[in-house]
Amino acid sequence: xxxxxxxxxxxxxxxxxxxxxxxxxxxxxxxxxxxxxxxxxxxxxxxxxxxxxxxxxxxxxxxxxxxxxxxxxxxxxxxxxxxxxxxxxxxxxxxxxxxxxxxxxxxxxxxxxxxxxxxxxxxxxxxxxxxxxxxxxxxxxxxxxxxxxxxxxxxxxxxxxxxxxxxxxxxxxxxxxxxxxxxxxxxxxxxxxxxxxxxxxxxxxxxxxxxxxxxxxxxxxxxxxxxxxxxxxxxxxxxxxxxxxxxxxxxxxxxxxxxxxxxxxxxxxxxxxxxxxxxxx
Amino acid sequence: xxxxxxxxxxxxxxxxxxxxxxxxxxxxxxxxxxxxxxxxxxxxxxxxxxxxxxxxxxxxxxxxxxxxxxxxxxxxxxxxxxxxxxxxxxxxxxxxxxxxxxxxxxxxxxxxxxxxxxxxxxxxxxxxxxxxxxxxxxxxxxxxxxxxxxxxxxxxxxxxxxxxxxxxxxxxxxxxxxxxxxxxxxxxxxxxxxxxxxxxxxxxxxxxxxxxxxxxxxxxxxxxxxxxxxxxxxxxxxxxxxxxxxxxxxxxx
Numbered sequence: 079x080x081x082x083x084x085x086x087x088x089x090x091x092x093x094x095x096x097x098x099x100x101x102x103x104x105x106x107x108x109x110x111x112x113x114x115x116x117x118x119x120x121x122x123x124x125x126x127x128x129x130x131x132x133x134x135x136x137x138x139x140x141x142x143x144x145x146x147x148x149x150x151x152x153x154x155x156x157x158x159x160x161x162x163x164x165x166x167x168x169x170x171x172x173x174x175x176x177x178x179x180x181x182x183x184x185x186x187x188x189x190x191x192x193x194x195x196x197x198x199x200x201x202x203x204x205x206x207x208x209x210x211x212x213x214x215x216x217x218x219x220x221x222x223x224x225x226x227x228x229x230x231x232x233x234x235x236x237x238x239x240x241x242x243x244x245x246x247x248x249x250x251x252x253x254x255x256x257x258x259x260x261x262x263x264x265x266x267x268x269x270x271x272x273x274x275x276x277x278x279x280x281x282x283x284x285x286x287x288x289x290x291x292x293x294x295x296x297x298x299x300x301x302x303x304x305x306x307x308x309x310x311x312x313x314x315x316x317x318x319x320x321x322x323x324x325x326x327x328x329x330x331x332x333x334x335x336x337x338x339x340x341x342x343x344x345x346x347x348x349x350x351x352x353x354x355x356x357x358x359x
Numbered sequence: 360x361x362x363x364x365x366x367x368x369x370x371x372x373x374x375x376x377x378x379x380x381x382x383x384x385x386x387x388x389x390x391x392x393x394x395x396x397x398x399x400x401x402x403x404x405x406x407x408x409x410x411x412x413x414x415x416x417x418x419x420x421x422x423x424x425x426x427x428x429x430x431x432x433x434x435x436x437x438x439x440x441x442x443x444x445x446x447x448x449x450x451x452x453x454x455x456x457x458x459x460x461x462x463x464x465x466x467x468x469x470x471x472x473x474x475x476x477x478x479x480x481x482x483x484x485x486x487x488x489x490x491x492x493x494x495x496x497x498x499x500x501x502x503x504x505x506x507x508x509x510x511x512x513x514x515x516x517x518x519x520x521x522x523x524x525x526x527x528x529x530x531x532x533x534x535x536x537x538x539x540x541x542x543x544x545x546x547x548x549x550x551x552x553x554x555x556x557x558x559x560x561x562x563x564x565x566x567x568x569x570x571x572x573x574x575x576x577x578x579x580x581x582x583x584x585x586x587x588x589x590x591x592x593x594x595x596x597x598x599x600x601x602x603x604x605x606x607x608x609x610x611x612x
Contacts, residue, residue: 152516176518186513190531190608200517203527231608251517 103166105130105255105287106151106178111160113146120146122312123160128287130254133278135290135298136306137344139352143313144291148257151289152180176204179251183260185244187232193243194219194228200251215250221280222246238269245277249284258290262297271329274300278327295348299340300327307347310354317347398578403585406578413567418586421564424480424552425594428487429544436492436544437537440499441525450500461493465551473558482558487551491544498540502533535609538602545594553587564590 104127113121120143128134136144149155150162153174161168164177179200187196197218198211206214219225222242232240241261248256261277262270274297281288292298298305299321307317323336331337380400386392387399394402407414439457443450465486472489476482506529514524530537556565564587571579 149512152512154512154516175515178516180513180516182509182513184509186507186510188528188531190606199514199527203514203517203519203523233608233610 102129104128104163105165106289107163108151109161109163111147111150111157111162113143113150113155113157115146119312121150121157122314124313124315126306126315128255128289130287131285132303133281133288133290133301134304134306135292135302136308137292137295137298137348138308138313138316139310139348139354140293142308142310142351144308145259147308147313148180148259148289148291151255151257152178177253178255178257179248179253180257181244181248181259181261183263185232185240187240187243189232192229192231193224193235196232196243197246197250200247204251211250215246218246218250221283222249223276238265238273241265241273245280249280249286253286255287255289258288260291260293263293270294270297275328277301278325282326295341295344296332299323299337299344300332305340305344307344307351310351316351317344319343395575395577398581402578403582407582413562414582414586416562417564417567417583418590420480420562421483421549421552421556421587422590424483424555424563425487425548425590427480427484428489428551429491429548429594431484432488432491432544432548433495433541435488436495436540437499439492439496440503440533440537441529443496444500444503445521457493457496465490465554469555469558472555478559483552483555483560483563486555487548490547490551494544494547495537495540498536498543499533502536503529505536506532534606538598538606541598541602542595545598546591549587549591549594 106126106128108124108126111121111124112119124147126134136147138144146155150157150171151174153171153176156171162174163169164174169177188199191199194212194215197215198206198208201211201214202208216228219228222245224239224242224246227235227239232243235243241264245258245261248258262273265273278301288301290298290301292301302321305317305319305321306315307319308314309316319340321340323331323334323340383397384400387394387397388401443454468489469486472485473482476485510528510532511524514528519527552563553565553568556563557569560566564583567579567583568587571577571583
């Protein structure tokens with residue numbers, strides 16, 4: 079197994095980041111977005127601003143419409159009401175397709191493509207010649223802990239490695255906004271912790287904007303500049319919590335007083351919602 | 360990676376064939392089963408050896424009819440499957456019609472096809488085609504319908520066009536189902552070609568079957584049956600090789 083490289087990081091990110099998220103025009107703005115499916119209101123009047131370079135995590139009880147939110151941002155579904163603004167322009171669902179890099183919960187690797195060719199699926203669809211695409215992917219392999227595995231097929235890889243191939247596919251598709259839907263949900267907690275630190279490192283280096291769905295409160299706090307807590311049906315943004323923890327973040331952070339404070343605030347908000355989804359009436 | 364255990368099934372098959380041949384030979388020569396019921400393998404092979412030309416010509420002819428029908432049926436069936444999957448209206452209108460068309464036995468159409476296409480190779484290929492394309496259509500349709508919609512969503516989010524999604528995702532993903540259909544189609548196209556020849560022709564394995572039946576020539580009859588079995592097995596093996604090559608990523612049992 080190759081080691082994930084977690085290089086020493088510079089604290090440069092912090093200062094720029096806080097500034098970015100408070101000033102300038104948002105890269106994505108959801109205004110009054112609602113979506114219904116038959117009798118169920120999946121999203122109701124959702125308002126979110128996402129700024130360049132931000133890492134935002136979304137957390138909420140199951141069935142709170144997180145996936146619907148992602149599908150709308152990815153352009154896979156159109157909202158019934160409200161508008162989506164991307165880089166300052168109002169866009170319909172079709173206008174968002176191909177504009178954000180989307181990573182679903184499952185890796186959805188193609189079993190007939192090896193690691194290298196799975197990673198380049200998205201940029202190949204864009205029209206990058208295969209040889210050139212492979213060359214780009216090859217240079218990224220070590221960073222994703224996949225060096226030497228370029229000729230392996232998905233069934234020969236562990237769950238963590240498959241997830242890294244899927245992440246690499248997402249990163250290679252160079253869009254400013256990345257949507258990650260519980261990418262580490264299926265991994266054991268040790269691998270997950272490693273992957274979180276590694277993701278932060280990659281994010282720092284590639285300077286992308288991330289919207290990240292998770293079920294895990296620790297994960298939500300550990301990664302985020304801002305945590306959005308969603309309410310149970312109908313899905314709304316119930317709480318927006320800025321996380322003012324220093325970066326780079328290490329494992330020791332998880333036991334710090336500040337972290338625990340954030341956790342208590344989020345747990346409280348989340349518990350209320352979970353109770354509601356148990357007894358909706 | 361070919362290991363010894365990987366070759367084992369072939370070894371077993373060959374042993375089984377040899378054993379069957381021995382039982383056949385022993386029962387016809389030593390137990391005194393009359394030639395009329397079961398001629399010995401030795402007389403069948405010596406017949407093939409003495410008069411090879413009608414058998415070779417028949418084999419080539421029937422094989423061509425079969426392959427033409429199978430090829431065209433596969434191509435048309437694939438297109439049908441993709442079109443019916445894509446257009447729901449078309450599926451609702453045409454699928455019942457196709458099902459009904461398959462309930463009419465091919466024999467009923469045979470005479471008509473011969474009148475349309477003459478006593479030619481094409482007439483038999485058309486019959487083989489008619490028997491083949493439906494199986495391919497249905498299996499393609501099933502394969503396409505079974506694809507996880509999230510896979511399609513992912514490619515759409517990357518901005519893929521419907522054509523790109525079809526070629527890069529849907530067809531490869533439906534590959535195993537399509538090959539299941541293709542294996543069935545091999546047997547169907549062979550019967551189509553053989554039966555098609557019964558409507559009138561001068562060469563072909565079907566013709567030899569018919570002639571030897573009228574002449575009560577069991578040796579020729581058995582020789583023809585063995586050749587038909589050989590043709591079917593070869594075509595089946597060919598499809599198997601193609602499947603292993605194209606669907607190398609499929610887990611094998």
